[in-house]
Amino acid sequence: MIRSHHFAAILKPTAAIANSTTADLVQLLKNAVQAVGLVSVSEATATFTPHGVSAVLILAESHVALHIWPERRRATVDIHICDYQQDNGPKAEKLAALLAEAITGSHDRTRWSQVTIVG
Numbered sequence: 001m002i003r004s005h006h007f008a009a010i011l012k013p014t015a016a017i018a019n020s021t022t023a024d025l026v027q028l029l030k031n032a033v034q035a036v037g038l039v040s041v042s043e044a045t046a047t048f049t050p051h052g053v054s055a056v057l058i059l060a061e062s063h064v065a066l067h068i069w070p071e072r073r074r075a076t077v078d079i080h081i082c083d084y085q086q087d088n089g090p091k092a093e094k095l096a097a098l099l100a101e102a103i104t105g106s107h108d109r110t111r112w113s114q115v116t117i118v119g
Contacts, residue, residue: 002119004062005092007079009112013103018070022047025055029064032098033057036091038081061088064095066103075103089116 020028022045033040039060046054056065062080069075077099081092100109 003083003087003089004117005079005081005083005089006115006117007077007092007096007112009077009096009100009109011075011077011100011104011111012073013068013075014105015073017075017103018068018073020053020068022053022055025053025066025068026057028102029055029057029066029099032095032102033059033064035098036094038088038091038095061091064099066099077103 026043026045030040040057041060042058044056044058051070053068054065056063059081061084062082063078064080065078067076077096079092079095079099081088081095083089096112097107097109100112101107
């Protein structure tokens with residue numbers, strides 16, 4: 001049986017995050033993923049004109065995606081972490097907390113939706 005943990009949020013990023021470069025956002029994701037003990041295996045990014053950035057890390061455990069709309073000062077985050085070989089639920093929760101703080105400057109997780117699926 002496989003279990004997966006999904007976290008999603010629409011956040012208000014700090015001005016610094018809203019105006020970050022694509023490379024800075026990828027590094028933010030990589031740092032958070034590494035800090036919780038997950039494994040990044042690939043990345044994809046897109047920069048939009050006149051503004052906006054999407055960054056996705058493919059993980060050995062699934063993925064994490066970050067999309068920034070600087071003109072609206074909004075960010076969306078999608079985290080999907082599977083339990084294929086071990087219980088990664090605590091790592092998924094910690095990743096959501098780290099990204100919330102890194103993006104908003106706050107520990108507030110009230111804007112997050114969470115679901116665990118078993119199949």
